[in-house]
Amino acid sequence: MEFLVSASTPMKSSRWLTAHALAVFAFLYLPIAILILYSFNGQGVGGFPPRNLTLNWYRILFNDAPIWDSVLNSLIVAAAAMVIALLFGIPAALALDRAQFPGKALFRRLVLLPLILPGIITGLSLLMLFRVAEVRLSLLTIVLGHGTALISVATTEVFAGLQKLNRAQEEASLDLGANYWQTFWRITVPNLKLSIIGAALLIFTLSMDEIAVSFFLIGRDNTLPLEIWGRLRRGITPEINAISTIIFMFSLIAIVFWYRLRTRAQVTPEIGAELVETSQTDSQLSS
Amino acid sequence: MMATTIQSDTVSLLSIRSVAKHFGKNIVLRDISLEIAEGEFLTILGESGSGKTTLLRILAGFEQSTSGEVWMQGERLDTQPPYRRRVNTVFQHYALFPHMTVEQNVGYGLAIAKRPAAEIESRVAEALAKVKMSAYAKSKPPKISGGQQQRIALARALVNRPRLLLLDEPLSALDANLRRQMQVELKALQREVGITFIFVTHDQEEAMVMSDRIALLRSGELEQVASPREIYNRPATSYTAQFIGHTNLLHADIRHGMATCGALRWPTSLPDGKALFSLRPECIRPATAAPAANDAMVRFQARLRDQAFHGATDLLRVESDGGLILTIRTASRDLPDRLLEFEFSAGDAIPVRATSLGSNSTSEDRA
Incomplete structure (x- = not known):
């Protein structure tokens, strides 16, 4: 009967673990839950529990033109930054994966630097650059700021995808008569599709809630995070909760969408590429 | 070095002339010369590290030889990019395209060559029938077994009617029974389509069963090139005698x-x-x-x-x-x-x- 005794110990610790997990979960999500809850609170942000549930704050929000201008600005900035980051990030990833060039190791680290660098430094240095170049601050400067800062995200995501790619597939394509360009579009890109979509979503999200770089490069037009931040200084209203709730819902949809894509594409990985040696083919593919 | 004998009634399809390959200081192939006849089943046999895969990759165009030339029916082959060579390859792990159906995989070469849709359809169907995989036309490669993927890879290469088919240890991932069955099938298929096969393997038994001729590679050099019977019965070197079958080596004094x-x-x-x-x-x-x-x-x-x-x-x-x-x-x-x-x-x-x-x-x- 002693195994029953010994069995009680893991039971006990598993109960503790469950409690711990719940606590962490609460710590992470309770603030968000409360934020959402109070967007429906008739009494404003004060008072517990929330009373007189209402959609009033949403009504106010939908009539608040400056907020919607800033949302539009943010969407424009995020979309443009995404395009810039991918346009520069994908070739950089290809170069890192395939090309041999002097200073490659250094290049690899430098590309990742903006990820680690505090936004305040990126923002400040870009501001100084624009001052010197006499570029007037506007949404365009924010786009350039976000775009350059997020190239590293595109590069790392796509590079990870390239590392998982079975190179024999590209050789098979060349072998079957497709040239390097056809092979890139028909074999490499479809295999990287998930990485590229993932990078795009991540860049979009990061750009949407970016404050530090935007703060330095802002012109007359506010992005959403700066608009919210500006209003917070004048006191918090549930209208902010309402817009936050909407943003949260959109993020959730994006995450679910990404997750579905990923699981749908989940296939048994091929046995490792047998011919990993970098060769002529590699450098030609990337050049 | 053994002279490479070609039967006088056959035409040389491929001519490998003094090909060498260095990876930095590492010499992988040295001075390989070999004539391959039209319709021949030639096996490049060697241990791992003998350079057999590198030789195959040079023929396919994935590697450049350091020196030497490869000619195919009066045309220089080794200066052409892989996609211009009338050479197709069956890869060791098949390298099927996971994002395409079996049908699309097999039709890839024809689609790239911009053949009419009707022709692609009929040739793909014919190729799939030949490897007994018609039922799987709409499947995706990750969903089918290794032996089946093997057949698809074969169909994908053969559908283009290459002059030369290269096979890089295509049976090594299969279990023993399936492997023996595929050896017989592959040999029969080669006779049927009449395409020249260059088959790479480390398995001497496989080489003996399938080949018209065996080219035995040792440390990047051709040790002996001969028919399976000849290479077994008249080994030129002690390495050949030991690698192909078993033997007693007798150190003798002659007087x-x-x-x-x-x-x-x-x-x-x-x-x-x-x-x-x-x-x-x-x-x-x-x-x-x-x-x-x-x-x-x-x-x-x-x-x-x-x-x-x-x-x-x-x-x-x-x-x-x-x-x-x-x-x-x-x-x-x-x-x-x-x-x-x-x-x-x-x-x-x-x-x-x-x-x-x-x-x-x-x-x-x-x-």
């Missing part, structure tokens, strides 16, 4: 037309001095009661040390008077544990050049 190794003596036409002979285990047998009148039969006495049952045959290890250990393959039967008399024909002791076994220094083959 006045007689070779001596321990208690064994047999006539030879070689000049005086030292020489190495290969004597296959099945060439030695227990002596018949009546002493052979034939001079060429060599008799010797030996004691049985070890007897292993292998079904139809037994493998014996015997020790002759001089302490020489020999391996003998005979029909299965019980032998008494005493001094026995054995015999072999002097003509079965084949003089071979001494080359060492397993002295590969390169590590190019990632098998």
Whole structure:
């Protein structure tokens, strides 16, 4: 009967673990839950529990033109930054994966630097650059700021995808008569599709809630995070909760969408590429 | 270096001329010259690291040779990019495109070549029928088994009607039974389509079963190129004799037309001095009661040390008077544990050049 005794110990610790997990979960999500809850609170942000549930704050929000201008600005900035980051990030990833060039190791680290660098430094240095170049601050400067800062995200995501790619597939394509360009579009890109979509979503999200770089490069037009931040200084209203709730819902949809894509594409990985040696083919593919 | 013999009634399709490949300081291939006939099934056989995969990749166009040339029917091949060569490859792990259906995989080459849709459809269907995979036309490659992927890879290459098909250890990922079955099927398919096959393997049995000729590679050099029968019966070097099948290597002294190794003596036409002979285990047998009148039969006495049952045959290890250990393959039967008399024909002791076994220094083959 002693195994029953010994069995009680893991039971006990598993109960503790469950409690711990719940606590962490609460710590992470309770603030968000409360934020959402109070967007429906008739009494404003004060008072517990929330009373007189209402959609009033949403009504106010939908009539608040400056907020919607800033949302539009943010969407424009995020979309443009995404395009810039991918346009520069994908070739950089290809170069890192395939090309041999002097200073490659250094290049690899430098590309990742903006990820680690505090936004305040990126923002400040870009501001100084624009001052010197006499570029007037506007949404365009924010786009350039976000775009350059997020190239590293595109590069790392796509590079990870390239590392998982079975190179024999590209050789098979060349072998079957497709040239390097056809092979890139028909074999490499479809295999990287998930990485590229993932990078795009991540860049979009990061750009949407970016404050530090935007703060330095802002012109007359506010992005959403700066608009919210500006209003917070004048006191918090549930209208902010309402817009936050909407943003949260959109993020959730994006995450679910990404997750579905990923699981749908989940296939048994091929046995490792047998011919990993970098060769002529590699450098030609990337050049 | 062995001269590469080509039957006079066949036309040379591919000509490999003094091809060498260096990866930095590492010499993977040195001075490979080989003529391959139209419609031939040639196997490049070698241990891992012998350079066989590199040679295949040079023919496919994935590697550039450091020196030497490859010609195909009067045209320089090795300066062309892989997509301009009328050469197709079956990859070791098939390298099917996971994002396309079986049908799209097989039709890829034809689609790239911009063939009309109707032609693509009929040729793909025909190729799939040939490898008995018509039922899987709409499947995605990750959903089908290794043996089936193997067939698709074969169909994908053959549908383009290449002049030359390269196969890089295509059976190595299959289990033993399926592998034997595919060997037979592949050989039959090759006869049917009449396309020249260059098949790479490390499995000497596979090479013997399938090939018209075997090119044996050792440390980046061609050790011997010959038909399976010839390479087995007349190995040119000790490496060949040991790598293909089993053998007894006899270090003999030759004086006045007689070779001596321990208690064994047999006539030879070689000049005086030292020489190495290969004597296959099945060439030695227990002596018949009546002493052979034939001079060429060599008799010797030996004691049985070890007897292993292998079904139809037994493998014996015997020790002759001089302490020489020999391996003998005979029909299965019980032998008494005493001094026995054995015999072999002097003509079965084949003089071979001494080359060492397993002295590969390169590590190019990632098998």
